Ligand SMILES: Nc1nc2c(c(=O)[nH]1)N[C@H]1C(S)=C(S)[C@@H](COP(=O)(O)O)O[C@H]1N2
């Protein structure tokens with residue numbers, strides 16, 4: 001397992017969410033109609049913004065914040081905060097779908113497109129996957145293709161202000177087309193890999209990919 005030893009892998013919430021995966025809770029089996037419906041199957045709309053994490057909310061001062069980008073790349077990056085701001089900035093408005101069934105519409109994110117990052121690192125041809133590592137010890141895995149989605153943002157602003165600590169600031173991923181557990185908060189390292197390496201929830205019964213329109217909540221094994 002790739003988790004940081006300090007990660008509270010045995011908290012009550014973690015155990016509850018593992019039990020949900022085992023019992024396939026919330027699965028509707030409904031056919032999704034992403035063209036005509038905005039809410040994926042089994043989801044309900046919320047107006048507030050729930051906080052979900054492992055219970056550790058690391059405070060990282062911008063002066064000491066760093067992001068490492070490494071693995072199957074020709075060009076490793078070691079960014080400080082000024083390097084984030086020096087990149088081309090992009091904005092996108094998107095919906096959040098959390099696997100615990102809440103969805104939140106119209107979130108305005110601002111930051112660096114993952115495609116901008118990909119242009120800088122020069123991937124090795126054998127690269128096929130990404131592992132995101134966070135300051136709280138959390139990890140999650142993505143295919144390179146999902147990471148490179150046109151609306152995926154390394155986000156540092158939400159609705160015109162810095163993303164609050166509890167929601168993953170200074171920098172988090174926002175990948176709207178997958179359940180929100182794939183959108184790692186408090187990003188610390190982006191590791192490009194040749195093999196797929198399941199992350200924190202993916203080794204605890206959650207789906208490897210997590211497409212809300214396909215109700216890919218659990219791994220089913
Ligand atoms: N670093 C980190 N990122 C994380 C998590 C976490 O525990 N640690 N939880 C994930 C889960 S399960 C969800 S639903 C979203 C919640 O983001 P929010 O608290 O901003 O709503 O963050 C995801 N990213």
Ligand SMILES: [Mo]
Nearest residue numbers: 052098099181
């Ligand atoms: Mo979640």
